[in-house]
Amino acid sequence: MDLLKKKFEEKATALKAEMRAFSKENANVIVDQVKVAQVFGGMRGVKSMIWEASQLDAQEGIRFRGYTIPELKEILPKAPGGKEPLPEGLFWLMLVDEIPTQEQVNWLSDEWEKRAKVSDSVYKVLDTLPADTHPMTQFVLAITAMQSDSIFSQKYSEGMSKHDYWDATYEDAMNLIAKLPHVAAYIYRRTYHNGEHIAADESLDWAANFAHMLGHNDPDFKSLMRLYLTIHADHEGGNASAHTVHLVNSTLSDVYLSFAAGMASLAGPLHGLANQEVIKWIFSMTEKLGTTKPSKEQIAQYVQDTLDSGQVIPGYGHAVLRKPDPRFTAQKTFAEEYIQDDDYVNIVWNLFDVVPGILDSLGKVKNPWPNVDAHSGALLVHYGLKEYGYYTVLFGVSRALGVLANSCWSRALGFPLERPKSHTFEKMKEIVKSVS
Numbered sequence: 358m359d360l361l362k363k364k365f366e367e368k369a370t371a372l373k374a375e376m377r378a379f380s381k382e383n384a385n386v387i388v389d390q391v392k393v394a395q396v397f398g399g400m401r402g403v404k405s406m407i408w409e410a411s412q413l414d415a416q417e418g419i420r421f422r423g424y425t426i427p428e429l430k431e432i433l434p435k436a437p438g439g440k441e442p443l444p445e446g447l448f449w450l451m452l453v454d455e456i457p458t459q460e461q462v463n464w465l466s467d468e469w470e471k472r473a474k475v476s477d478s479v480y481k482v483l484d485t486l487p488a489d490t491h492p493m494t495q496f497v498l499a500i501t502a503m504q505s506d507s508i509f510s511q512k513y514s515e516g517m518s519k520h521d522y523w524d525a526t527y528e529d530a531m532n533l534i535a536k537l538p539h540v541a542a543y544i545y546r547r548t549y550h551n552g553e554h555i556a557a558d559e560s561l562d563w564a565a566n567f568a569h570m571l572g573h574n575d576p577d578f579k580s581l582m583r584l585y586l587t588i589h590a591d592h593e594g595g596n597a598s599a600h601t602v603h604l605v606n607s608t609l610s611d612v613y614l615s616f617a618a619g620m621a622s623l624a625g626p627l628h629g630l631a632n633q634e635v636i637k638w639i640f641s642m643t644e645k646l647g648t649t650k651p652s653k654e655q656i657a658q659y660v661q662d663t664l665d666s667g668q669v670i671p672g673y674g675h676a677v678l679r680k681p682d683p684r685f686t687a688q689k690t691f692a693e694e695y696i697q698d699d700d701y702v703n704i705v706w707n708l709f710d711v712v713p714g715i716l717d718s719l720g721k722v723k724n725p726w727p728n729v730d731a732h733s734g735a736l737l738v739h740y741g742l743k744e745y746g747y748y749t750v751l752f753g754v755s756r757a758l759g760v761l762a763n764s765c766w767s768r769a770l771g772f773p774l775e776r777p778k779s780h781t782f783e784k785m786k787e788i789v790k791s792v793s
């Protein structure tokens with residue numbers, strides 16, 4: 358058994374015992390009460406799930422196992438000479454709640470490279486699709502096509518004991534994370550570069566190798582990818598993609614199928630697709646105004662026109678956050694350090710000055726501040742990755758780290774099938790009448 362798996366088994370065994378005792382002892386303690394507004398309002402804030410890897414605070418933003426993004430930038434291992442954290446380190450932290458050593462992270466990079474072989478049949482499935490199929494559709498299909506590799510699924514059909522679910526899930530999660538950059542790079546190259554694929558460079562870490570296979574080799578772009586794939590990895594359990602994976606995986610559907618479902622959820626414009634929508638909207642602005650250096654007044658008018666046409670401002674607002682997203686701030690800090698005077702980065706910063714006031718003035722937007730998706734496109738454009746239809750795939754590759762670490766926990770802790778209660782409107786009226 359590898360060291361990471363061994364550590365996970367030890368931690369999970371101890372936590373499972375503690376959690377079982379806690380939930381039995383406190384079974385009748387009320388932790389939340391659901392209001393009608395929450396029933397009709399997308400279940401915002403209903404406390405009903407355990408998620409170990411990260412916790413989101415409305416004011417402060419995300420903490421991964423208790424660490425903020427600036428803290429992770431300091432303490433997670435880095436590539437030689439690099440300043441950005443390695444996503445391998447974050448996965449280790451999320452899985453076993455320990456900051457890994459440089460040696461442990463190097464082991465994980467090598468381990469993922471060893472597990473990275475994608476079956477030719479998956480590439481064949483992709484090659485049947487028209488090249489203009491949206492990259493997220495291709496991504497979902499490719500993940501689904503890899504499902505025949507699922508160890509969980511195979512062992513389940515052979516009569517696996519429920520005590521072994523976590524082990525097979527760990528193996529599937531490690532294999533899937535290893536393969537994702539390869540499949541994702543294949544999608545990028547077949548869609549935007551005439552199918553001219555680039556072989557992996559096994560000497561590189563997970564993120565840098567992904568950048569290399571995409572065909573973007575600027576060392577600063579590799580640094581950006583390390584940061585990008587770290588900060589998009591997890592955002593506690595209630596967001597749509599994470600919750601979808603959690604729900605589907607609770608049926609004992611393996612992580613290939615549950616992650617594919619999560620990626621279908623990420624592909625919506627109110628969630629992960631917002632990163633494509635932001636830059637598309639900015640490109641439309643510069644085209645409409647005939648300049649890549651619009652004034653703040655011109656930007657404000659464009660924002661107002663967007664709202665007047667009944668559309669949302671992409672990259673702004675959040676279901677939980679009530680302050681600027683620290684993932685936005687981390688990308689802004691990266692741009693300040695690595696990039697000088699870039700027109701699209703400047704537009705993103707000017708939007709940051711202009712949009713919150715306008716959204717606030719509507720009197721209904723609960724969070725007028727930028728989210729993670731407001732900044733990422735301008736950084737990618739700066740390094741030449743301008744094909745914005747691809748951006749949500751990058752988000753998805755990163756999101757695998759959090760949701761698959763969590764799937765390992767769900768199976769190790771023996772979480773049951775998820776099944777909340779729904780009511781008809783008539784029934785809800787009856788309930789409201791009976792309690793008021």
Ligand code: CMX
Binds near residue numbers: 596627668674723
């Ligand atoms: N632009 C315009 N209106 C907005 C808005 C925005 N960016 N954000 C919220 N609103 C509106 C809502 O549409 C809603 O209007 P109606 O009452 O007319 O339906 C009202 O303000 C209240 O919404 P809210 O409670 O503040 O926000 P929600 O929790 O319902 O929605 C979110 C959150 C993210 C879907 C929303 O802010 C939004 O649509 N933002 C733009 C899309 C986006 O950037 N999504 C990415 C989020 C991060 C991620 O998951 O990747």
